[in-house]
Amino acid sequence: MMKQFNFLRKPVTQLLEAIEAGEIEKCQSLVESMSKRQLNKLKRRNYSAYSECSVMPLICAVMHHQYFIAEILLSKDACADRLGSCCSHDDSLPEKVSSLLCAIDNNDDKMVDILIKFSADVHLIIPGPVISGCFDFRRYRYPINYCFGKKTSIYEKLLEHADMSKEYIEDQHTCLCGIVKDYVITDDAVENLKYVHLALQYGGKICRGHQQEGSCFGRCSFVNYLLVNNVIGFIHERGLDLPTFVGLIDCLFYVCCRDYIYKQSPIYAFPRYLASQITTKDIANLEQFLYTKDVNKQTFYKLAWVLNLADSPSTLKEISRSVIRSNLKSCSPSTCRMLPLPSELINYVSFISDQFGSCLPPVERYQK
Numbered sequence: 040m041m042k043q044f045n046f047l048r049k050p051v052t053q054l055l056e057a058i059e060a061g062e063i064e065k066c067q068s069l070v071e072s073m074s075k076r077q078l079n080k081l082k083r084r085n086y087s088a089y090s091e092c093s094v095m096p097l098i099c100a101v102m103h104h105q106y107f108i109a110e111i112l113l114s115k116d117a118c119a120d121r122l123g124s125c126c127s128h129d130d131s132l133p134e135k136v137s138s139l140l141c142a143i144d145n146n147d148d149k150m151v152d153i154l155i156k157f158s159a160d161v162h163l164i165i166p167g168p169v170i171s172g173c174f175d176f177r178r179y180r181y182p183i184n185y186c187f188g189k190k191t192s193i194y195e196k197l198l199e200h201a202d203m204s205k206e207y208i209e210d211q212h213t214c215l216c217g218i219v220k221d222y223v224i225t226d227d228a229v230e231n232l233k234y235v236h237l238a239l240q241y242g243g244k245i246c247r248g249h250q251q252e253g254s255c256f257g258r259c260s261f262v263n264y265l266l267v268n269n270v271i272g273f274i275h276e277r278g279l280d281l282p283t284f285v286g287l288i289d290c291l292f293y294v295c296c297r298d299y300i301y302k303q304s305p306i307y308a309f310p311r312y313l314a315s316q317i318t319t320k321d322i323a324n325l326e327q328f329l330y331t332k333d334v335n336k337q338t339f340y341k342l343a344w345v346l347n348l349a350d351s352p353s354t355l356k357e358i359s360r361s362v363i364r365s366n367l368k369s370c371s372p373s374t375c376r377m378l379p380l381p382s383e384l385i386n387y388v389s390f391i392s393d394q395f396g397s398c399l400p401p402v403e404r405y406q407k
């Protein structure tokens with residue numbers, strides 16, 4: 040009777056059970072006999088980490104770290120970007136998930152490599168539930184930005200395959216805009232600054248500011264409201280704790296070091312706006328305050344460097360770096376290391392962190 044029951048069970052259910060048990064030969068046999076539609080069919084499953092799950096076989100293989108089975112499924116037309124849903128015990132609403140998002144959640148480098156090899160979309164927009172309140176809104180997740188706070192090795196794999204100028208995040212922001220937002224609204228500024236720096240190294244760009252929100256038009260709202268306005272607030276009122284301010288200056292410095300040459304570039308809107316909101320007296324008071332707190336002079340120099348961008352031309356060295364990087368197929372550090380340049384210039388071109396400050400031109404005292 041039991042054998043008859045097993046025979047009558049649907050192939051998708053049998054495949055999910057085989058994946059969970061790690062039965063590779065059985066999985067191969069089942070996959071060979073199944074259609075593409077069956078391979079991508081969602082089924083309810085129960086897992087210890089979730090109160091409710093609706094997954095297809097590939098997501099199941101990712102959750103159970105079944106690498107060989109995942110490759111079998113992908114080679115037989117399983118869709119790497121098909122969405123399932125999971126609801127953790129702490130959440131009341133189920134969240135949409137992709138295979139890549141699950142692999143990132145598991146900090147599984149090997150599975151991420153497999154999924155990217157089979158063309159998983161690193162820019163996939165994954166809709167979340169509608170959050171009710173004064174205004175209903177839908178929360179979205181994106182694989183690259185979901186890496187924030189997780190393993191940097193996985194983050195770099197996704198950056199390597201990303202179009203860093205693509206404007207696709209909420210209201211047409213880029214990956215770098217989203218990373219800046221995540222950096223500003225989370226704790227541990229020193230630890231998390233590396234995600235902003237890595238996005239910069241791989242060619243991250245700030246969006247052109249599509250949102251027509253009064254004076255913010257032409258400036259990325261994430262950078263404008265969350266980063267620049269917080270810097271201005273600290274200069275005027277000391278409203279933030281000092282480590283947070285230092286982290287914001289580092290982040291703004293990285294964003295403004297991007298590969299821009301022409302003054303009509305959107306990045307120059309931020310130094311101009313910042314310069315219009317503070318006076319020479321504000322700068323002098325800030326310098327004295329930072330001196331009394333024994334803060335590294337680099338913080339003040341970085342702020343002065345950003346302010347100088349409002350009306351100072353780029354140096355020949357900066358222009359050369361921008362031209363070189365704009366002509367590379369990939370701006371990754373590994374690509375930059377292959378350039379026929381001295382090591383010091385390679386570090387400058389690739390934004391290596393330990394050479395970052397020393398590669399910049401000397402900063403003149405800002406005068407408004």
